[in-house]
Amino acid sequence: MANNIIVGLDVGTATVNTVVVGVERGKSRPGAGPAESRKTLRILGAGQCQNQGMRRGYVVDFDETVSSIRKSVREAERSAGLPIKRAYISFGGVGLGAERSQATVAVSRADREISEADVKRVVSQSEANLSHFANKQILHTIPLNFFIDRDLKTTKPVGLKGGKLEAEILFITCFNQHYDDLVRSVEAAGVAVEDVVASPLATSKAVLTKRQRETGSLLVDFGAGTVSLAVFEEGIPISLESFPIGSSHITSDIALGFSIPLEDAEILKVSFGSENFSKKKLSEIINARLSDIFELIEGHLKKINRNALLPGGIILTGGGAGLANIAETAKDYLKLPAAVGELKDLAGADKLAGSGWATSVGLCLWLAEEKEGLEINSHLPSGIKNVKNSILRWFHSFLP
Template structure:
């Protein structure tokens, strides 16, 4: 396998970030090495989706120009993420009769049972596109399969699966904006998963945790247990809500409120400011707790909540999260085993896209991954199972 270059583009509501990374042809285990970055202020987005394509395209072009200058060559292809409020999840069940005469479960059987579960759910999500499918649990003749079902013998194969999906128009608009900037989109990943690839450790994913990215206008999260994502969700709340609360509470302009939120000098009472910020944070964590209760994981994730994104830099956020969720809580930068050039957690999505994109590279075909992908991330996760 020859050395390859991977580009990840994170088009957020606040900023567009581009990471250019190099994948060694010899070391297929090492994480991609960062060789270029670029960023620009985002225009034309609301809650993670496109509202003004022309403005959004100019923002992407500006970030790409920086990244190309940093890397030293033009960018023609890229992987992108999507983190709009249209990103959601739906669960399904599938079942088939195994195909072989000797009842041995084959890869074809596994694909068919996943297809059956997808077909059962498709009619319930009109105007949506499935981004990823994750088999959460297999059952063979009524018995839970511990590990992979391939090679086992049985008649009836069942699966419980998670389908990460997005509003089709949001996805189409995002791809169109990036391609209008002169870049061919290879494939798309849900931003919460991209974040988890570089922020979470194997131990955290195995024990059970939630990674929450608090952006400007969205809160995106992924819940893990036994190395698999149990839930992927994006909510329409973010750190801009805190800015608005400060502006209203202190009767000051939004620009001044944003500076104060970011730790700038303030003539106002620290106690009053903390009350405003913590009140909104409590509301945000309550929303997260309600979701954890819905999936029956509230108070039951030993590795706790790992906070990232621009909003995670707020003073006292760990304490508020710990109290609200009854879980260990900490702010995380990029995993120490990633590339040292990026420590700011706001770059986690863009770099995570590169990690994911690198894992999808074909050694022999040269076919764009978007043309052959089956929208499944289970193969990627299997690399990191014990």
């Protein structure tokens, strides 16, 4: 596969979405170097396939998951007219979460100037200080703040002077078993895994504006089996969580409430109404489950002291974001501005029929930025081949 092609693969509970993006370099201004040349992104192809091998974001039927991935990838190959050999994949679902940790180290140089080695040491110590880490692994390491001699607060300590360097780090983690099963499924489908990204962080690149990330916003990825969220402030994610409840639970509630098959309940949920069913009862069933979900979200915001304190509001995405009046329901319950997220305008977006593409598109957008970052941000297992410094570059785009 050509170096200017990026593939984003989102293996979800309901569907597997594959997006192929081409990165075209335009002419740079006179005297500019290669790094300053303009880039144009174009969606070259996409593939989507129903998936019945996952539950709440993790693999329960290996063969079914592999088959769904193959079908999605093959459809994307036909659409793009290109073979797909490797991809960047997202990780979501139960077990995805985040934990903050702090550490302090003495600055090593005699002249008290802070070096990259000092930053690596304090981040490594923060990782060592993590609690409740059994059966988990780190997906991403995000420096939130550095403090020099408990006085100066900064996000870029290298080159500054002091005696002690303290760090506050956000570690995004997942269950080892769920991670390994997902990677094995993708590789068994004939696709090499280049890198793995937490789904809410990938999705944020496709639907959040820079202003929303700066002023404070809540991204809610409303999937079939899970609801994942990420809170952003000052350009970086400051919290992340997932809940084992999603839009498929609403479908089940409708099926029980009207004594109809799940297939009919799904149609009723999406169309929001039928002359054969009471719209009032349907609304009550949907809102009851939405209240449960927004109560969980509100509890998380209270836990991190951000309840009703995010001026950028709530941005809803994922298949469940297509529910009628969901933005108004979120606004009324959480007392924040709310809207359904829209994909950033990209050439070739007409190839994305239907919903649920934000995560796979976000993977491609993030990789295309090619930012340089800190080496400390990569936590990929040695079993994954051909890993570049993509994760290292990505989080640099969050920093001020």
